[in-house]
Amino acid sequence: xxxxxxxxxxxxxxxxxxxxxxxxxxxxxxxxxxxxxxxxxxxxxxxxxxxxxxxxxxxxxxxxxxxxxxxxxxxxxxxxxxxxxxxxxxxxxxxxxxxxxxxxxxxxxxxxxxxxxx
Amino acid sequence: xxxxxxxxxxxxxxxxxxxxxxxxxxxxxxxxxxxxxxxxxxxxxxxxxxxxxxxxxxxxxxxxxxxxxxxxxxxxxxxxxxxxxxxxxxxxxxxxxxxxxxxxxxxxxxxxxx
Numbered sequence: 001x002x003x004x005x006x007x008x009x010x011x012x013x014x015x016x017x018x019x020x021x022x023x024x025x026x027x028x029x030x031x032x033x034x035x036x037x038x039x040x041x042x043x044x045x046x047x048x049x050x051x052x053x054x055x056x057x058x059x060x061x062x063x064x065x066x067x068x069x070x071x072x073x074x075x076x077x078x079x080x081x082x083x084x085x086x087x088x089x090x091x092x093x094x095x096x097x098x099x100x101x102x103x104x105x106x107x108x109x110x111x112x113x114x115x116x117x118x
Numbered sequence: 119x120x121x122x123x124x125x126x127x128x129x130x131x132x133x134x135x136x137x138x139x140x141x142x143x144x145x146x147x148x149x150x151x152x153x154x155x156x157x158x159x160x161x162x163x164x165x166x167x168x169x170x171x172x173x174x175x176x177x178x179x180x181x182x183x184x185x186x187x188x189x190x191x192x193x194x195x196x197x198x199x200x201x202x203x204x205x206x207x208x209x210x211x212x213x214x215x216x217x218x219x220x221x222x223x224x225x226x227x228x229x230x231x232x
Contacts, residue, residue: 045223091160108160
């Protein structure tokens, strides 16, 4: 079974600075997707960024980018120019390839609570 | 579009009571999911459905039942509530079941069993 590990329960960053959140995963698959979700205090789960394992280029969405190291099974999230609104719980998630008509499942890490200091 | 809606937002149950958590999506998505999130933890899959009439167990299905009679609705039934079921429950939907298809989440239901 796939596992996702986020080794940093809490992180903090100063407003306007850069922070990197770590994620590692375990899988025997070669094709899969990785995601970062943001959960603010409202509890709403919001997709931040996604990465396909076959794409070597790291995904970027505005101030959010990833460092995907397939051989190391590492998928870190970098937030540049941090803003107060970035404060939230961040979850890394893994999705295996679909199996027949049953689709595939998301496996989540335990999350990293990010605090942004003014 | 309202997206994924869940009712109720909060509920307190006594041990042994039953209840149904409602989930509706208006995006015509085929796939729907139920997750639970325990304090300080990530989400764990309870049940999922690949279309009307088809459901399957996820990682933590014990103590729950689901049905999918329409594309829009995917209710989660708790029978004989136990304190271990105290959690936040999220419903989600996606157009397809694999690849990079985004799962859209509802706002969650906070359930306490006393």
